[in-house]
Amino acid sequence: MINPVLLKSFCTLAELGHFTRTADKLHMTQSGVSQHVRKLEESLGQTLLIRQGKKFSLTHAGNQVYQKGKQILQTMEELETSLQDDPEFEGEVSVMSPGSVGLRLYPDILSMQQTHSKLTVDYRFAPNDSVESHLSQGVLDIGLMSKLTANPKIDAKEVAKEALVLVTPADFDDCELSSATTSMAMWNQLKELGFIQHPDSAYQAALLLGANFPEFSHIDDIRKSGFSNQIGSILEPVSLGLGFTVLPAFAVDAFVYQDKIKRHTLPNPVNETIYLCTNREHVLPKRVIGLLARLEEWLA
Incomplete structure (x- = not known):
């Protein structure tokens, strides 16, 4: 498996075309950059650079690694950014509840959406059995129920009477x-x-x-x-x-x-008793955690 640290050093060198500038950009020494390239060549069993004094050119294999490596590094960077980008008031949250609770909560939810225009709440009125079924299937973020479920997939917290x-x-x-x-x-x-x-x-x-x-x-x-x-x-x-x-x-x-x-x-x-429920197998994003807290506050 290709080491992404070695791959980044090589792709940066291929892009800049200069060991000194590469070392400066990566906060390394020139010898450290050279060492990364040699280790990558050893792991691949291929010569990636043809060195000519302080200059170099890419071999056919080196060009392939550079072109594909750029795509891999960009995908990894995008993944890291998307995981870190978890705003509380952006994105969609699905909520389902019996109608009576929905009548109580929906005006507050609409007011919240007016304040936070990038937050979308998909709110549906449904009987307890439907709420439980959607939570268990993992297709619902938040459910409110007036019956305590015995479903092991569902976390239920009593929040109101x-x-x-x-x-x-x-x-x-x-x-x-x-x-x-x-x-x-x-x-x-x-x-x-x-x-x-x-x-x-x-x-x-x-x-x-x-x-x-x-x-x-x-x-x-x-x-x-x-x-x-x-x-x-x-x-x-x-x-x-x-x-x-x-x-x-x-x-x-x-x-x-x-x-x-x-x-x-x-x-x-x-x-x-009104229970605030989520699927215990889900890792909840901030927008869901934030709405859970507000639903509990509004019902209290």
């Missing part, structure tokens, strides 16, 4: 759940109203309704009165009186028509 909220139309009769009787009354009203489903509704409804209504067994026991897979649209049918739903608080906070919906305080609050 998000309350689950029971949301009904604004004119829904509110009653304080202080007894089994009032619990049954409200439960019957909810069943009559019907449930607006969404991709995570079965899981989230089971957590919140199961903790507060003894009558609850499965969300399928309640009449389905609508479905939306767009996080910004789930509360639209609720605001029109078409049903109730259970959503994380960030999604409820982001809904425009707050006067047309009603949040209900239940005796047993339920929170989802």
Whole structure:
């Protein structure tokens, strides 16, 4: 294998055509340059220079080594530069999260991109399973999940709690759940109203309704009165009186028509834990590390 130090000395000599200038440029002695050339010739088993006093000319082999050597040295230099060039606010970062967390974070991310125009954030809303799958495949830089994964490829850090909220139309009769009787009354009203489903509704409804209504067994026991897979649209049918739903608080906070919906305080609050996740097999560039820190700060 060719020693790159010897190759650099030889290519510099071939380019400058002078031992003294080569020694000065490489901060070496002339004898040191000559020694490098001899060692390179020995390692290749080829004569590279025809020496004529203080002058020299390249042999055919020497010219080949010079032409190819220049390309090799340039490639090595470019590689070293690209590895060292790791700016915090340049390049692309891919992020994926459930919709509610995305509604909370996306405005802050857009503001950050306005400040740092060379930073590009590819942000996608997706359910927990999709986030986990993309992280595991190594095609995603940052994932946020509301379920703790057991996948050994994924590092997960708890960064926030998000309350689950029971949301009904604004004119829904509110009653304080202080007894089994009032619990049954409200439960019957909810069943009559019907449930607006969404991709995570079965899981989230089971957590919140199961903790507060003894009558609850499965969300399928309640009449389905609508479905939306767009996080910004789930509360639209609720605001029109078409049903109730259970959503994380960030999604409820982001809904425009707050006067047309009603949040209900239940005796047993339920929170989802938000986890900030990366693929533990990846070496993270500065732009990813920087965004991770800001996401944690914004959620806190």
